Amino acid sequence: MIRLEHVSKVYKTSTRPALDDVSVEMDKGEFVFLIGPSGSGKSTFLRLLLREEVPTRGRVYVSNFDVAKMSRRRVPRLRQSIGCVFQDFRLLPSKTVAENVAFALEVIGKPKNTIVKVVPEVLQLVGLDGKADRFPTELSGGEQQRVAIARAFVNRPLVLIADEPTGNLDPDTSQDIMLLLERINRTGTTVIMATHDHSIVDSMRRRVVELSFGKVVRDDARGVYGVGR
Numbered sequence: 001m002i003r004l005e006h007v008s009k010v011y012k013t014s015t016r017p018a019l020d021d022v023s024v025e026m027d028k029g030e031f032v033f034l035i036g037p038s039g040s041g042k043s044t045f046l047r048l049l050l051r052e053e054v055p056t057r058g059r060v061y062v063s064n065f066d067v068a069k070m071s072r073r074r075v076p077r078l079r080q081s082i083g084c085v086f087q088d089f090r091l092l093p094s095k096t097v098a099e100n101v102a103f104a105l106e107v108i109g110k111p112k113n114t115i116v117k118v119v120p121e122v123l124q125l126v127g128l129d130g131k132a133d134r135f136p137t138e139l140s141g142g143e144q145q146r147v148a149i150a151r152a153f154v155n156r157p158l159v160l161i162a163d164e165p166t167g168n169l170d171p172d173t174s175q176d177i178m179l180l181l182e183r184i185n186r187t188g189t190t191v192i193m194a195t196h197d198h199s200i201v202d203s204m205r206r207r208v209v210e211l212s213f214g215k216v217v218r219d220d221a222r223g224v225y226g227v228g229r
């Protein structure tokens with residue numbers, strides 16, 4: 001599903017590689033935590049999957065896309081197969097909950113009758129039925145993140161990338177969001193989550209890929225955040 005082969009990334013303005021000879025494979029339906037200290041290369045890893053950056057060396061494959069080599073014209077199709085959730089939610093403030101989710105489908109040209117059908121379904125899945133007509137400012141942080149997850153998932157992506165999705169949430173709300181990501185993972189969607197949250201990683205016991213100075217220094221099938229540290 002996802003494969004990096006000897007991937008290095010050196011940004012133009014930097015001497016040290018952000019990623020340094022990374023080879024890793026993630027299968028369909030896996031739930032993977034990407035951990036490591038600030039600056040270890042997690043965001044760079046995720047940006048390469050989305051073709052927001054291209055590697056300096058190596059190959060990146062997502063599903064049947066040869067991501068680094070594909071033409072610019074095909075990039076939107078790659079991005080349609082990857083849903084993204086961020087720490088800061090990134091909702092459109094002038095649109096309601098339902099409109100935020102619907103917008104993700106409108107921009108990829110889905111017909112109106114499909115949108116009218118699937119938006120309520122996904123809002124129910126994330127536990128937001130009844131809040132469809134609220135604006136983001138009228139929601140709690142946890143509810144806003146649920147909208148962001150609904151928006152990322154409504155097109156049933158193959159992969160869901162979550163970059164610090166619980167970074168702005170309290171521990172209880174974070175647990176609720178993790179339950180939701182687990183539920184989405186159970187539908188067969190591969191979930192890759194970058195996080196600094198020790199307790200979440202320790203409680204979930206999923207695959208842990210740890211980066212340090214751009215290298216993969218650990219890859220545990222059912223890992224915890226820190227081993228002997």
Ligand SMILES: Nc1ncnc2c1ncn2[C@@H]1O[C@H](COP(=O)(O)OP(=O)(O)OP(=O)(O)O)[C@@H](O)[C@H]1O
Nearest residue numbers: 011012013014018037038039040041042043044045
């Ligand atoms: N656009 C860029 N231009 C130059 N250097 C960059 C750029 N983006 C990241 N870097 C550098 O690449 C390295 C890896 O950064 P990256 O953002 O991937 O780390 P991270 O693990 O996601 O960190 P954090 O946990 O703080 O988000 C760092 O040294 C960073 O300064």
